[in-house]
Amino acid sequence: MDNTDFSAYSAEDFVLDDHFRRWVNGQLPPEDTFWDTWLRQHPQKAETIRQATWMVKALAMEEATLDQPRMAENLHRIAQLTEREPGTWYLFSPSGWYRVAAALVVLAGLGWYLGRGLKTVVPTKYQEMVLAQTGPTIEKSNTSTQPLKVALSDGSVITLQPHSKISYPEVFAPDKREVYLSGEGFFDIAKKANSPFLVYANEIVTKVLGTSFSVKAYEHDNTVVVKVVTGRVSVLSGKVKNDNPAFSEAEGVILTPNQMVVYARTPEKLTKTLVEHPVLIKSSHTKPSDFNFMNTPLPLVFKKLEAGYGVTIVYDHDVLQNCTLMAPLENETLYEKLDLICKVIGASYEVVDAQIIISSQGCD
Numbered sequence: 001m002d003n004t005d006f007s008a009y010s011a012e013d014f015v016l017d018d019h020f021r022r023w024v025n026g027q028l029p030p031e032d033t034f035w036d037t038w039l040r041q042h043p044q045k046a047e048t049i050r051q052a053t054w055m056v057k058a059l060a061m062e063e064a065t066l067d068q069p070r071m072a073e074n075l076h077r078i079a080q081l082t083e084r085e086p087g088t089w090y091l092f093s094p095s096g097w098y099r100v101a102a103a104l105v106v107l108a109g110l111g112w113y114l115g116r117g118l119k120t121v122v123p124t125k126y127q128e129m130v131l132a133q134t135g136p137t138i139e140k141s142n143t144s145t146q147p148l149k150v151a152l153s154d155g156s157v158i159t160l161q162p163h164s165k166i167s168y169p170e171v172f173a174p175d176k177r178e179v180y181l182s183g184e185g186f187f188d189i190a191k192k193a194n195s196p197f198l199v200y201a202n203e204i205v206t207k208v209l210g211t212s213f214s215v216k217a218y219e220h221d222n223t224v225v226v227k228v229v230t231g232r233v234s235v236l237s238g239k240v241k242n243d244n245p246a247f248s249e250a251e252g253v254i255l256t257p258n259q260m261v262v263y264a265r266t267p268e269k270l271t272k273t274l275v276e277h278p279v280l281i282k283s284s285h286t287k288p289s290d291f292n293f294m295n296t297p298l299p300l301v302f303k304k305l306e307a308g309y310g311v312t313i314v315y316d317h318d319v320l321q322n323c324t325l326m327a328p329l330e331n332e333t334l335y336e337k338l339d340l341i342c343k344v345i346g347a348s349y350e351v352v353d354a355q356i357i358i359s360s361q362g363c364d
Helices: 010-017 018-024 034-041 043-059 068-084 096-110 125-131 298-309 335-344
Strands: 137-142 148-151 157-160 166-168 177-188 199-200 204-208 212-217 221-228 234-236 252-256 261-265 269-274 293-297 312-314 325-328 348-352 355-359
Touching: 010 018, 010 043, 018 034, 034 043, 034 269, 043 125, 125 166, 125 177, 125 298, 137 148, 157 166, 199 212, 204 212, 204 221, 204 312, 212 325, 221 234, 234 261, 252 261, 252 269, 293 298, 298 325, 298 335, 335 348
Parallel strands: 177 199, 312 355
Antiparallel strands: 137 166, 148 157, 157 177, 166 177, 177 212, 199 204, 204 234, 212 221, 221 261, 234 252, 261 269, 293 325, 348 355
16 A cells, blocks of 8 residues: 555545455455554544445445546535435435435446436345445345355354345454344354354344344344244344444343244334244253153143243142143143143143243142
């Protein structure tokens, strides 16, 4: 690099710099760390870099054919336009530069030209979050009809379902690992102390240290669903902000194996419950034969179910302490087991906040 004083650069200046654009688009060789180093040395320029990065990504420079003079002219003309008509663009930030970036999306990506009937551009939540990131990112899209495995630099693996896409940095920051999902994916996350893994999926963010779980967050669905297979995750909604991802676990809804949370967009609400088909938890070392009950006290039956499936069963111990069960339940699912148990003792159950509530008058 030459001796250019980048500290005096505006966001527009950075956008017009070829080396900067190649950094944002991940086109520099691994050994070229100029911009990473420069940004660490000039933290006061972080917001300017964020704005410039937003615009470079919006332009999709790897596909654009605009030469620098035309790009400069268009930047200037669009900036003037957005100043004259501040209400033209509906975006998620009041910043004028975000209006400029939106206009660039229109110009380069959608083929609408100045003076020919400009239209409103509304970025999706996924696009908004991805475009707001600084530094080079990678996006993988699954356009096939089969699941697609995506290996990350930290050893984590994402299984991306059809019609889904994931965006992530080439190299994760040392203190956090952030990815952005649109669609559905299963995450098998490598454990890394002091480096939480965060999945941004539309209106929610899921935070883990090392576990496996799935997220279903298609743009046009009315719900977002997170299901846990192993480990423990925390899910937060309503306060998803890229500039402040470090929320404590207690702030979110805590999920453990066989639990799920459903986020309803209208009205905005998080509901915690059990997955549709709970399975035996590997870490419990429970075997199907452990559910072959021979005059087993009911409290012990419930204790074995809790241990095997990682669930909480709430019941009146005094009412059921004298009840016993004789039934081979090796092959039944959890809900089939509960149906049979309740039928035998004349009880009923319901799932409330991922807990199984047993209602019974006791045994005859």
